[in-house]
Each structure stands twice: as structure tokens, then as C-alpha cells.
Amino acid sequence: MNIKGAARATWTWLDDRLGVQAVMDFLKHKPIPRNRHTLWMYTGSLILVFFGIQVLTGIMLAFYYRPTLEEANKSIGEIMTKVPLGWIIRSVHSWSATFMIAIVFIHLLSIWVLKSYRKPREMTWMSGVLLLVFTLALGFTGYLLPWDALSLAATKVGTDIPRSIPFIGAWGTKFLRGGEDISGDTLSRFFSFHVSVLPLCLLAVLAFHVYLIQKLGMSLPVDADEEAEARRAIPFWPNFVYREAIVWLVFVGVLVTFAVFLPPTLGKAADLMAPAPAGIKPEWYFLFLFQMLKIFPAKILFITGDTVAVLLILLAAALIFFLPLIDNRPAGRKGKIITACAFLLVVYAVAMSVWSLQTPSTPEVDKIIAAPQNIKESTAIYVFLGGIWLSVAVLTYLLRLKIKETDRLLEVGYFSSDKR
Amino acid sequence: MRLKHSLFTRRQFLNGLLGGWLGGLAGLFLYPVLKFIFPPEREPEQVLLPLADYGSLEVGAIKNFAWGRKPGMLKKTAKGELLAFVGVCTHLDCNVAYLPEQKKFFCACHEGWYDEDGVNIGGPPPKPLRRLVVTTEGENLVIKPGGAA
Numbered sequence: 001m002n003i004k005g006a007a008r009a010t011w012t013w014l015d016d017r018l019g020v021q022a023v024m025d026f027l028k029h030k031p032i033p034r035n036r037h038t039l040w041m042y043t044g045s046l047i048l049v050f051f052g053i054q055v056l057t058g059i060m061l062a063f064y065y066r067p068t069l070e071e072a073n074k075s076i077g078e079i080m081t082k083v084p085l086g087w088i089i090r091s092v093h094s095w096s097a098t099f100m101i102a103i104v105f106i107h108l109l110s111i112w113v114l115k116s117y118r119k120p121r122e123m124t125w126m127s128g129v130l131l132l133v134f135t136l137a138l139g140f141t142g143y144l145l146p147w148d149a150l151s152l153a154a155t156k157v158g159t160d161i162p163r164s165i166p167f168i169g170a171w172g173t174k175f176l177r178g179g180e181d182i183s184g185d186t187l188s189r190f191f192s193f194h195v196s197v198l199p200l201c202l203l204a205v206l207a208f209h210v211y212l213i214q215k216l217g218m219s220l221p222v223d224a225d226e227e228a229e230a231r232r233a234i235p236f237w238p239n240f241v242y243r244e245a246i247v248w249l250v251f252v253g254v255l256v257t258f259a260v261f262l263p264p265t266l267g268k269a270a271d272l273m274a275p276a277p278a279g280i281k282p283e284w285y286f287l288f289l290f291q292m293l294k295i296f297p298a299k300i301l302f303i304t305g306d307t308v309a310v311l312l313i314l315l316a317a318a319l320i321f322f323l324p325l326i327d328n329r330p331a332g333r334k335g336k337i338i339t340a341c342a343f344l345l346v347v348y349a350v351a352m353s354v355w356s357l358q359t360p361s362t363p364e365v366d367k368i369i370a371a372p373q374n375i376k377e378s379t380a381i382y383v384f385l386g387g388i389w390l391s392v393a394v395l396t397y398l399l400r401l402k403i404k405e406t407d408r409l410l411e412v413g414y415f416s417s418d419k420r
Numbered sequence: 421m422r423l424k425h426s427l428f429t430r431r432q433f434l435n436g437l438l439g440g441w442l443g444g445l446a447g448l449f450l451y452p453v454l455k456f457i458f459p460p461e462r463e464p465e466q467v468l469l470p471l472a473d474y475g476s477l478e479v480g481a482i483k484n485f486a487w488g489r490k491p492g493m494l495k496k497t498a499k500g501e502l503l504a505f506v507g508v509c510t511h512l513d514c515n516v517a518y519l520p521e522q523k524k525f526f527c528a529c530h531e532g533w534y535d536e537d538g539v540n541i542g543g544p545p546p547k548p549l550r551r552l553v554v555t556t557e558g559e560n561l562v563i564k565p566g567g568a569a
Contacts (some may be wrong), residue, residue, distance in 0.1 A: 058452075063457065083456060084455045084456055084459055084460070085452045085455050085456050086456060088452065089456050090454075101428070106504050178426065225472065255524055367539070384451075384452065387448050388448065391441060391444065391445040391448065394441055395441055395442065395445065398434065398437055398438045398441065402423065402434060402438060403433070405431065
């Protein structure tokens with residue numbers, strides 16, 4: 001038997017047991033609408049790409065990271081200065097988090113504005129909001145792990161927020177901190193959340209989310225002509241995947257470039273007794289909440305300002321979660337007020353974030369700045385970057401050829417005539 | 421579409437190029453990942469031991485020191501010479517013990533024996549214990565990796 005025959009026999013053996021062909025057949029017939037809103041459909045898989053990068057780089061960082069009071073900051077410092085290319089791996093992890101969260105926001109807003117959450121996709125939206133919560137929680141827990149003054153202050157504020165919730169809040173703070181105050185136990189706890197609890201929760205909900213997307217199919221815009229859309233649609237596999245692959249490649253290239261040229265720094269180890277550094281700020285995606293907590297007065301009527309602010313935030317989160325039940329009109333109806341709400345929220349968040357940036361923050365002294373360790377390493381990195389961008393260019397060209405080819409095959413009905 | 425006399429079709433050629441280049445890109449990413457996962461093992465370039473603590477060693481006695489992450493053993497021979505060993509069995513990396521009454525190094529893992537000069541004399545060890553070079557510089561003994569093991 002030749003190699004080709006052996007490969008085919010192996011494939012048949014596996015397929016008989018796994019049913020891969022059934023999945024592929026399903027994906028070959030899953031239509032992706034092609035209209036002016038198709039652009040937004042690339043965001044979903046792009047989030048998955050960044051999540052995958054987070055998992056891989058996260059596992060790698062955990063090889064060297066030590067989640068204890070004495071060692072946490074030191075071990076990150078060692079990753080940045082001693083472990084070969086460690087500073088890039090940390091930088092990719094940090095930048096990939098930022099990219100992932102940014103695209104999660106875009107993904108959410110696009111679905112909000114296009115009203116794709118309407119019947120029958122209510123639960124897809126709700127599971128998506130849960131995924132947003134887990135993603136933000138991953139960002140929040142990950143921020144403490146380097147254990148420098150900034151991360152300590154951010155975590156102090158963040159874990160104190162639940163306390164403002166009446167009745168159950170104090171318990172929440174205690175649960176998050178592993179005691180009344182932040183200590184080494186908080187660090188272990190956050191590490192456990194960050195590398196185990198949250199990823200598992202996220203994966204479980206993600207499976208549900210993706211299942212629903214497959215079951216219900218892609219949504220059409222509110223004013224779509226269904227017949228024309230069906231004629232224009234392309235199958236997910238292979239036509240759409242080749243298109244997505246170009247987006248993935250370009251974003252991976254951008255990510256690595258950012259990571260090399262703008263690596264995150266590391267401050268001195270946090271001192272639990274030291275005063276908070278001046279002008280502290282959380283990560284960019286929490287800035288608007290941070291500013292909101294800052295501007296609320298100490299007392300509103302007879303309730304403390306914090307409590308009002310936190311309850312407002314929770315109310316907003318609940319409204320977003322239940323959006324499909326609030327706007328439960330049929331899929332064909334426009335929803336100008338709902339769209340306006342989305343834009344208002346964006347304007348509000350951007351304005352608050354810009355406002356919070358008006359407070360100057362004092363640059364920290366003595367921080368570790370990541371950089372190539374020697375001329376050999378920096379040369380290798382430039383060669384590596386060149387290789388990546390060359391590959392992105394060549395692969396984009398090749399993928400465009402594949403897109404042309406598969407689109408032509410689709411036109412002549414090659415895919416529709418294949419065996420089911 | 422296949423050109424006359426061509427061995428493969430245009431589609432096969434394109435698929436091969438695409439798949440091959442994707443594989444190449446994956447390889448490009450694999451390199452830094454492997455670099456990161458396997459850090460170079462850094463052996464100390466030298467270890468300084470204060471003469472005040474280590475110089476007054478009795479003949480036949482052993483004093484331990486840290487050779488990086490491995491145990492180092494300093495020993496004074498009958499001639500008054502100082503020998504330094506890496507106290508790790510050459511069989512399967514266990515730490516060895518010095519038995520002063522028998523004047524032998526003993527590895528308990530698989531019962532390996534070395535004589536007082538670190539030469540393997542019994543059991544599974546294939547090679548003598550690794551020797552380090554000892555010199556004196558001012559207030560310190562300087563231990564450096566030896567040229568030959």
C-alpha cells in the first residue's frame with residue numbers, strides 16, 4: 001500500500017469512530033451570509049485565536065511563575081530578564097489579553113447594534129455576556145499576579161467593591177481576598193482563579209455558546225431579503241475559513257509586533273504596608289468603572305455613594321444580560337432606542353476613560369524594563385519579525401488564490417453536488 | 421487544471437504551497453517556544469569559599485558547599501592537597517555520601533561505590549565523580565569547573 005492509501009485508510013479508521021466527516025459535512029453546508037455586516041462575523045473566531053494564544057502563553061509563563069508573597073514579583077522579574085525570550089512571552093500574554101478584551105467589546109457591540117440577540121438567539125447572547133464576565137475576571141485576576149505596587153492597589157480597590165453591596169457584599173470581599181485583607185492567600189487564590197477556575201468556566205460556557213451558534217446558524221440583518229441572502233451566502237468550510245485565516249494571520253502579526261516593541265514593565269515588589277502610589281489606574285478596560293467610583297459623592301441622601309455606584313453598575317450589567325428579554329420584538333423590527341443605548345454606553349465609557357486619564361500618574365522608578373538581552377537576541381527577534389510578516393504576506397496571497405478557487409467552485413455548484 | 425506533462429494539478433500545487441508555508445510559520449513560532457521552555461543550564465563560573473571556614477579542613481575530612489544547585493564536596497588528601505568533587509553519582513544523578521570510616525563515597529540509590537579519590541570502584545557508576553579545580557586567591561578558595569572530568 002502506498003502512502004496515500006495508508007493515509008486514506010487511517011482517515012477512514014478514525015472517521016468510523018469519531019464521525020469527523022459528519023462535522024465537516026455540516027460545516028460545508030453552514031451558510032455564512034455575505035452582506036455589509038459580514039465584517040463583524042470575523043470577530044468571534046478572532047477572540048478564539050487570542051484565547052488560544054492566552055492559554056498557550058499562560059501555560060508557558062506558569063512554568064516559571066511562583067505564586068507566593070516572596071517569589072511572585074521576583075519570578076516575573078526572572079522571566080523578563082533570565083529566561084530566554086521570557087519578556088516576549090509575557091508581553092504577548094499581556095497584549096493578547098488587551099486584544100482579546102477589545103475584540104470581545106466590539107463583538108458584543110456589533111451583535112447589540114445588529115439585534116442579532118433576538119429570537120431565537122437570546123441564550124447565545126446571555127452566554128456571551130457570561131463569557132464577557134469571565135474574560136474581564138481573567139484580566140482582573142491576572143493583573144495581581146506580577147505583585148507590584150500597581151497591581152496590589154488595583155486589587156485592593158477591586159476586591160473592596162463587593163463590600164458596597166448590601167447584605168452579601170462583605171462576604172464577597174472575604175471570599176475574594178481569602179480573609180479580611182490582601183495577603184499571600186489572596187495571591188494563591190487569584191492564581192488558582194486565573195489558571196484554573198476561570199478558564200474552565202470560560203471553556204464550559206464557550207462550548208455552549210459555540211454549540212448554539214452552530215444550531216441556530218448565522219443571523220441576518222433586520223431588513224434582510226432572506227431569499228437574496230440565501231443565494232449570496234457562502235459555506236463556512238472552505239470559503240469562509242480561508243477568509244478568516246487571512247484575518248487571523250494579520251492579527252497574529254500585529255500582536256507579535258506590538259509585543260516586541262511595547263513590552264510591559266514590572267514595578268518593585270508590592271509592600272502591603274506602603275501607601276498606594278499616586279495616580280494609580282487599573283487596566284484600560286476598567287477605567288470607566290474606576291472613574292465612576294471616583295466621582296460619586298460620599299453620601300447620596302442617606303446611602304453611601306459607593307453603594308449607589310456599585311448597584312448602578314450591577315443594574316446595568318443585569319440590563320445587558322437580560323437585553324434579549326427586554327427587547328423581545330420579532331427579529332424583523334428595527335430598534336432605534338436599543339441602538340442609541342449602545343452608542344450612549346460607548347460614549348459614556350470613552351468619556352469616563354479619557355477623564356480618568358487626566359490625572360497624571362507618576363512614573364515609577366526602579367522598574368524592570370524588558371529588552372533583548374544581547375545583540376544576538378535582538379538580531380534574532382528582527383529576523384523572526386521579518387519572517388512572520390513575510391509569511392503573512394505570502395500566505396495572504398496564497399489564501400486569496402484559494403478564496404478565488406473555492407468561490408469559483410461554489411459558483412459552478414461543485415459543493416452542492418458532493419455526497420452528503 | 422493540469423498543464424501538459426505536469427505531475428500534479430494546479431490545486432494540488434496551491435494546497436501544497438499553502439500547507440507547507442503554514443507549517444513553516446508554525447515552525448517559526450515553535451523555535452522561540454522551545455527556547456523558552458528549555459532554559460540553558462547555567463553552571464557557576466566559579467564559587468568562592470572563604471579560606472577562614474574551609475582552609476582548616478582536617479586530613480580525610482569532607483566539607484560541603486553549594487556548586488550551583490548541586491552539592492559540592494571539598495576534601496583534604498593525606499598529602500594535604502585539596503580536592504573538590506561534584507557530589508553527584510555518575511550513574512543516575514543521586515547525591516552521594518562520604519563514609520569517613522570506610523574512606524569511600526557511597527551512592528545509596530543503586531549502591532554505587534567510589535574510593536576516596538572519587539574513582540568508581542563498585543556498583544553501577546560508569547565514571548569517577550566529577551572533579552573541580554581548586555586554587556587559592558587571597559582570602560578565598562576558588563572552585564572552578566575542571567577541564568577534564
